[in-house]
Amino acid sequence: MKEKKQTSMRDISKITGVSISTISRYINSSGYVKPSTGEKIEAAINKTNYVPNRNVKSVFGYKSHNIGLIVPAFTNPFFSEFSTYIGNYIQEAGYGCILCFTGDDKNTEIRNWELLKGYRVDGVISARSLYPDVWSKLGIPTVSFESNHNEQEVNICVDNYNGGSLAFNYLNKIGSKRFVHVRGPESFKATNERFNGFYDSAKAIDKNIEIIKSEKDYSLGTDISDNIKAFKFKKGDGIFVFNDINAINIISYLIDLGFRVPEDISVIGFDNSYISELSIPKLTTIEQPVKEIALKCFSNLLELMEHKVVVKSEEVLPVKLIIRDSTR
Amino acid sequence: MKEKKQTSMRDISKITGVSISTISRYINSSGYVKPSTGEKIEAAINKTNYVPNRNVKSVFGYKSHNIGLIVPAFTNPFFSEFSTYIGNYIQEAGYGCILCFTGDDKNTEIRNWELLKGYRVDGVISARSLYPDVWSKLGIPTVSFESNHNEQEVNICVDNYNGGSLAFNYLNKIGSKRFVHVRGPESFKATNERFNGFYDSAKAIDKNIEIIKSEKDYSLGTDISDNIKAFKFKKGDGIFVFNDINAINIISYLIDLGFRVPEDISVIGFDNSYISELSIPKLTTIEQPVKEIALKCFSNLLELMEHKVVVKSEEVLPVKLIIRDSTR
DNA sequence: TTGTACGCGTTATCAT
DNA sequence: ATGATAACGCGTACAA
Numbered sequence: 001m002k003e004k005k006q007t008s009m010r011d012i013s014k015i016t017g018v019s020i021s022t023i024s025r026y027i028n029s030s031g032y033v034k035p036s037t038g039e040k041i042e043a044a045i046n047k048t049n050y051v052p053n054r055n056v057k058s059v060f061g062y063k064s065h066n067i068g069l070i071v072p073a074f075t076n077p078f079f080s081e082f083s084t085y086i087g088n089y090i091q092e093a094g095y096g097c098i099l100c101f102t103g104d105d106k107n108t109e110i111r112n113w114e115l116l117k118g119y120r121v122d123g124v125i126s127a128r129s130l131y132p133d134v135w136s137k138l139g140i141p142t143v144s145f146e147s148n149h150n151e152q153e154v155n156i157c158v159d160n161y162n163g164g165s166l167a168f169n170y171l172n173k174i175g176s177k178r179f180v181h182v183r184g185p186e187s188f189k190a191t192n193e194r195f196n197g198f199y200d201s202a203k204a205i206d207k208n209i210e211i212i213k214s215e216k217d218y219s220l221g222t223d224i225s226d227n228i229k230a231f232k233f234k235k236g237d238g239i240f241v242f243n244d245i246n247a248i249n250i251i252s253y254l255i256d257l258g259f260r261v262p263e264d265i266s267v268i269g270f271d272n273s274y275i276s277e278l279s280i281p282k283l284t285t286i287e288q289p290v291k292e293i294a295l296k297c298f299s300n301l302l303e304l305m306e307h308k309v310v311v312k313s314e315e316v317l318p319v320k321l322i323i324r325d326s327t328r
Numbered sequence: 329m330k331e332k333k334q335t336s337m338r339d340i341s342k343i344t345g346v347s348i349s350t351i352s353r354y355i356n357s358s359g360y361v362k363p364s365t366g367e368k369i370e371a372a373i374n375k376t377n378y379v380p381n382r383n384v385k386s387v388f389g390y391k392s393h394n395i396g397l398i399v400p401a402f403t404n405p406f407f408s409e410f411s412t413y414i415g416n417y418i419q420e421a422g423y424g425c426i427l428c429f430t431g432d433d434k435n436t437e438i439r440n441w442e443l444l445k446g447y448r449v450d451g452v453i454s455a456r457s458l459y460p461d462v463w464s465k466l467g468i469p470t471v472s473f474e475s476n477h478n479e480q481e482v483n484i485c486v487d488n489y490n491g492g493s494l495a496f497n498y499l500n501k502i503g504s505k506r507f508v509h510v511r512g513p514e515s516f517k518a519t520n521e522r523f524n525g526f527y528d529s530a531k532a533i534d535k536n537i538e539i540i541k542s543e544k545d546y547s548l549g550t551d552i553s554d555n556i557k558a559f560k561f562k563k564g565d566g567i568f569v570f571n572d573i574n575a576i577n578i579i580s581y582l583i584d585l586g587f588r589v590p591e592d593i594s595v596i597g598f599d600n601s602y603i604s605e606l607s608i609p610k611l612t613t614i615e616q617p618v619k620e621i622a623l624k625c626f627s628n629l630l631e632l633m634e635h636k637v638v639v640k641s642e643e644v645l646p647v648k649l650i651i652r653d654s655t656r
Numbered sequence: 657t658t659g660t661a662c663g664c665g666t667t668a669t670c671a672t
Numbered sequence: 673a674t675g676a677t678a679a680c681g682c683g684t685a686c687a688a
Contacts, residue, residue, distance in 0.1 A: 005389045006448060006467065008665055019675045024667060032673050049466060054446040055383035055392065056666045060680045061333045064383060066426070066447075074408040075602070084402040087429055091440075096447055098394070099427040101415055112419075118382040119394075119424055120334060138377060139334065248606045255608065274403070278576045280583065280608040336681055347659045352683060359684095360657055384682045388664045660687075665680105672675075 007050040015044040027052060054096075058120040066096035067301070068116035068124040068140075072104045076217055076245060077273040078290065079127060082145070085294030086125055093302070095122070104187065104217065106130045113138060123301045130187055141304035143297045148189045154304060155314045156296045160190045163286040163319040164197025167240040167268045170284075170321055172207070174328055176238025176266060179209040182228070182250065184242035185217060191242065194270065198240055214246060224253050233257065235264045238327075244269040248279045251326060266327035272320075281325035289317055335376040343372040355380060382424075386448040394424035395629070396444035396452040396468075400432045404545055404573060405601040406618065407455060410473070413622030414453055421630070423450070432515065432545060434458045441466060451629045458515055469632035471625045476517045482632060483642045484624045488518045491614040491647040492525025495568040495596045498612075498649055500533070502656055504566025504594060507537040510556070510578065512570035513545060519570065522598065526568055542574060552581050561585065565593045566655075572597040576607045579654060594655035600648075609653035617645055 009027075013020045018037055025031035026041045033041075044050070058064030067090050074080045083099070090097040098119060100112035113134050116124055124140050129147040143154045164181075171179060181198050184191040195211075202209045212227050233239075233254060241247035247269030251261050259265050261281055269276060272287035296315060337355075341348045346365055353359035354369045361369075372378070386392030395418050402408045411427070418425040426447060428440035441462050444452055452468050457475040471482045492509075499507060509526050512519040523539075530537045540555050561567075561582060569575035575597030579589050587593050589609060597604055600615035624643060 005664095006445075010665070020666080021668090021676075022674055025674085028667080030667085034673060037673080049445075051442055051445040053387065053448055053665055054443075055386045055448060056664090056680085058383045058680095059381065059387055059665085059682085060667070062667085062680090069427070074402060074412040077405065077408070080402040080405070080408040083427075084429065087427055088431075091429060091436075096443055097427045099397070099411075099415055099425045101412065101419060103416075114379055115382075115424055117334075117377075117379040120381055120383060245606070252606065252608060252610075275603060275606060278573070278580065278603060278607060280580060282580075333680095338681070348682075349660080349684080350658055353658090356683080362657060365657080381681055384664085384680090386664095387666085387681085388683070390664095390683085658688080660685105662683105662685090664682090667679090669678085670676090672673100 006053075007048040008053070009050075011048060012041065012044045012050055015048070016040045063122045063305075064120040065094065066098055066119060066121050068098045068100060068112075068119070068121040068126075070100045070102060070109065070112050070116075070124060070126040070129070072102050072128055072217065076243065077275050078243070078271045078288070081273060081290045082127060082294055085291055086298060089294065089298040093298075102128075102130070104128070104130065104185070110134065116140070123305045125297050125301055128188060141301060143301040143304065145293060145297055146189055153313065154300050156293055156300070156317065157189070157314065158288045158293070158317045158319050160193035160319070161197035161200075163270060164194040164199070164240070165201045166197075166286055166319065166321045167194075167270075168198045168201035168209075170323070170327065171238030171240065171266060171268065172201075172205070174238070174266060177236030178234060178238065179207060180212065180231075180233075180237055180239045181209055182212045182214055182239065182241040182246060185215055188217075194240075194242055214242065217243065224249060228253065233259065233265060235259070237265045239265060239267045241267060241269050244271040244273045244276045244283060244285055247283055247285070247326070248275060251279065251281070251283075262326050262328040268327060272322050276322070276324065279326075284324045284327040285322050287320040287322050289320075292317055334381075335378040336381070337378075339376060340369065340372045340378055343376070344368045391450050391633075392448040393422065394426055394447060394449050396426045396428060396440075396447070396449040396454075398428045398430060398437065398440050398444075398452065398454040398457070400430050400456055400545065404571065405603050406571070406599045406616070409601060409618045410455060410622055413619055414626060417622065417626040421626075430456075430458070432456070432458065432513070438462065444468070451633045453625050453629055456516060469629060471629040471632065473621060473625055474517055481641065482628050484621055484628070484645065485517070485642070486616045486621070486645045486647050488521035488647070489525035489528075491598060492522040492527070492568070493529045494525075494647065494649045495522075495598075495614055496526045496529035496537075498651070498655065499566030499568065499594060499596065500529075500535070502566070502594060505564030506562060506566065507535060508540065508559075508561075508565050508567045509537055510540045510542055510567065510569040510574060513543055516545075522570055542570065545571065552577060556581065561587065561593060563587070563592045567593060567595045569595060569597050572599040572601045572604045572611060572613055575611055575613070575654070576603060579607065579609070579611075590654050590656040596655060600650050604650070604652065607654075612652045612655040613650050615648040615650050617648075620645055 026033045102109040124142045126144045269285035276283035354361045399407045430437040452470045454472045597613035604611035
């Protein structure tokens with residue numbers, strides 16, 4: 001199991017005849033080193049392509065300088081964007097990003113946490129955790145996005161309730177005759193909130209809504225669920241779908257059925273991920289401010305890692321209705 | 329800089345009164361431990377939530393059990409899909425995945441390599457490297473996707489030349505009156521290959537082609553480049569775009585200009601990423617077999633890491649024309 | 657069946 | 673301005 005050893009400080013020491021402590025001082029600029037000695041060391045480093053072993057620091061109980069990122073998958077473009085932002089913030093701050101996928105599976109998520117703990121990550125950013133209780137046990141600074149809230153940890157989320165409300169009110173305003181909600185998987189915190197916002201706004205003006213349940217976060221390509229196939233869509237329907245990728249799939253399905261979007265049926269998505277601009281018709285949707293979400297997650301994590309007290313344990317970011325061409 | 333120490337084997341040893349080596353034997357199942365002793369250890373582990381520090385192993389010159397993944401960004405869905413596959417392979421094999429973004433910037437890429445070397449990763453998978461020479465210097469087993477080929481390393485790529493050829497022949501077959509190629513950024517290995525395939529096929533039957541240069545891999549939303557805006561599109565054009573996301577953007581732009589796709593103008597993309605199924609009209613494209621690419625990369629890396637000789641230093645996977653609705 | 661002792665790459669402290 | 677040494681968490685060879 002032993003691998004070919006890479007160059008170590010000891011090797012540099014042997015080559016230069018300079019002691020290890022001096023090498024360390026030179027590399028970390030943590031003490032006086034005579035210029036000529038420095039040059040010798042520099043030469044040996046270049047010759048051997050020596051790079052300090054970052055893992056040693058975590059052995060000493062220093063920061064390991066890596067951060068874990070736990071997300072469901074990249075098949076949902078929202079998490080691609082989220083992870084691009086987070087990954088870049090981590091990278092720019094000089095940390096390493098250890099990436100883990102849960103596939104929205106609880107056991108996989110638990111294994112991810114153990115892996116990250118084994119790496120002694122300095123912190124974790126976790127999106128849509130199914131197992132938030134693990135945080136307090138593991139004792140790693142953690143910020144989560146859209147997790148079922150655990151009082152002990154910092155959670156970022158968006159105002160899903162208002163999102164549902166905005167969606168209903170807009171569908172009503174443009175004169176939809178029937179209100180349909182394609183509801184997300186039950187395990188997501190956001191599912192009920194979006195539903196409730198939609199439902200309460202309908203009830204407030206004495207309207208009924210129709211519900212279609214969806215079990216999957218994303219259905220790639222033409223993989224339309226049976227629940228949707230079983231539903232009888234009608235001209236005049238206004239449909240609020242729990243995320244963009246499913247909304248676009250459904251538009252595609254409606255067009256195959258012979259409906260026109262938005263002339264016959266209006267569709268609103270959720271996320272405002274980049275695909276909402278690419279689809280034709282362009283998708284009307286509820287924006288989640290990904291970049292701000294990512295920044296909030298990362299900056300809060302930095303504060304937690306520096307043992308600062310983060311004031312709010314739950315922070316709710318606003319959503320916004322983005323009107324495009326899938327509604328009329 | 330010292331952090332709150334996490335539980336160590338020493339702590340478990342103090343709690344149980346059992347020596348560190350016995351704890352080690354128990355945890356790694358590497359020697360005899362009396363059942364009753366094992367139970368004591370187990371209890372202490374559960375009480376303290378102890379997880380072994382994985383970083384120590386790399387200090388000893390053992391495998392660090394992490395693998396670096398270097399990609400440009402996730403704003404191009406092809407790399408999202410690629411990374412999801414790679415990330416899952418890595419995770420299932422019990423490794424940690426350290427994710428790095430280059431943003432197609434050479435200096436950023438160099439910093440990534442140094443970071444990964446600092447973490448003593450056991451191997452690296454690198455997509456669209458701009459700096460392949462670094463591999464041999466760093467001495468880390470590496471497999472690259474679509475890198476400018478360096479004889480010393482293993483490179484996976486697709487038959488871009490044939491992709492360009494397939495695109496031309498299809499556009500010709502469906503009766504395009506003019507042949508337009510939206511060419512990718514010059515720094516990508518694939519750019520010339522795709523162009524050459526398209527160009528040579530045109531020349532073979534004495535046809536001319538028009539070229540539009542694009543500087544960016546992806547242009548999100550409505551960010552249409554000046555080169556495209558300056559071009560005078562015409563009814564009867566057949567357009568071959570160097571990737572899906574730009575193809576979809578261009579379709580959207582053409583529709584804004586009043587053209588119908590595919591009735592007036594046909595468009596072919598490249599990648600067959602999931603967005604090609606979501607767009608309306610669905611995108612005709614040249615498929616890169618992402619899953620196979622990812623698997624090839626990962627399995628070749630595993631072999632390299634086990635010091636096996638990988639026979640081919642460059643492996644070319646086939647592409648395929650996927651006919652959908654953006655061509656007629 | 658268990659313990660002792662050494663080594664790994666690095667940093668901090670103390671001495672020179 | 674530089675060197676010697678202890679310490680970190682863990683695996684292994686060897687002793688008991």
